[in-house]
Amino acid sequence: MASPLLRKPSLVHEGDATIVHQLLAQDTGLEYVGFKMIDLKVKARYEETLTDQECCIVALTGRITVSEGEHHFTGIGTRESVFEKKPTDSVFVSGGKQFLLEAVTNATVALCYAPSLQQLPTRWIKAGDVGVERRGKYQNQRMVHNILPDSDPSASSLLVVEVYTEGGHFSSYPPHKHDQDRLPEESFLEETYYHEVEPHTGFVFQRVYTDNRSLDETMSVEHRDVVLVPAGYHPVGVPDGYTSYYLNVMAGPKRIWKFHNDPDHEWILARQ
Numbered sequence: 001m002a003s004p005l006l007r008k009p010s011l012v013h014e015g016d017a018t019i020v021h022q023l024l025a026q027d028t029g030l031e032y033v034g035f036k037m038i039d040l041k042v043k044a045r046y047e048e049t050l051t052d053q054e055c056c057i058v059a060l061t062g063r064i065t066v067s068e069g070e071h072h073f074t075g076i077g078t079r080e081s082v083f084e085k086k087p088t089d090s091v092f093v094s095g096g097k098q099f100l101l102e103a104v105t106n107a108t109v110a111l112c113y114a115p116s117l118q119q120l121p122t123r124w125i126k127a128g129d130v131g132v133e134r135r136g137k138y139q140n141q142r143m144v145h146n147i148l149p150d151s152d153p154s155a156s157s158l159l160v161v162e163v164y165t166e167g168g169h170f171s172s173y174p175p176h177k178h179d180q181d182r183l184p185e186e187s188f189l190e191e192t193y194y195h196e197v198e199p200h201t202g203f204v205f206q207r208v209y210t211d212n213r214s215l216d217e218t219m220s221v222e223h224r225d226v227v228l229v230p231a232g233y234h235p236v237g238v239p240d241g242y243t244s245y246y247l248n249v250m251a252g253p254k255r256i257w258k259f260h261n262d263p264d265h266e267w268i269l270a271r272q
């Protein structure tokens with residue numbers, strides 16, 4: 001039986017838009033994080049009115065125009081595939097606002113949601129401003145694009161990051177968790193992983209588990225799957241020959257990313 005944390009694409013056609021994933025509170029049981037993945041054919045339009053959620057609109061592939069109020073961000077997006085491994089453009093929109101997406105080319109758009117705790121300006125997060133970070137060593141090397149990190153005050157609760165992991169490597173590793181609201185040691189952030197694999201026939205392994213193993217799910221994750229991380233450690237392993245991409249959405253009671261490493265595996269970090 002498939003894990004309840006693993007969500008396969010479920011296509012719903014809404015006009016010229018195809019909703020690949022709609023994972024909101026009623027779909028997931030998560031309290032803070034929401035996620036949608038939308039495929040748009042060229043010239044397709046998609047409109048949404050936010051209520052109490054803020055949203056980071058990520059131009060995952062292709063080019064889109066994002067309009068909100070007097071803002072028109074025309075033809076944003078930098079890549080035809082996430083595996084071009086270059087940062088892309090995003091737009092942050094606070095709760096209570098309406099936005100319109102128009103596809104300039106065929107496009108895939110991620111809508112990343114979290115509670116809107118205060119009204120903040122609509123902002124184009126330009127690809128050139130996205131921080132690129134290389135993490136890890138030995139077989140846990142990965143590249144991180146910090147789209148909306150906790151150091152960026154543009155959002156009130158939302159955190160968004162994308163991660164690339166080559167074959168034979170692990171990421172989100174050594175295993176860490178952020179499921180306790182006990183700063184300064186640890187923050188509580190729910191998380192979603194939207195995965196892509198190249199070649200698309202590939203799969204990666206992800207385990208989500210807690211210290212007491214009350215939650216312990218190990219999944220084979222395929223291209224365009226989503227994994228929900230309500231709690232627990234959540235490492236990802238990538239088989240030889242394949243490249244992993246995932247987009248993370250995180251949110252919780254405080255917009256701080258402070259994780260706690262699994263003490264059984266923290267020795268990994270001490271290697272010279």
Ligand SMILES: O=C[C@H](O)[C@@H](O)[C@H](O)CC(=O)O
Pocket residue numbers: 135142161163171172173178234248259
């Ligand atoms: O907690 C954040 C997520 O688990 C990933 O973004 C992870 O940090 C990526 C990584 O460090 O490999």
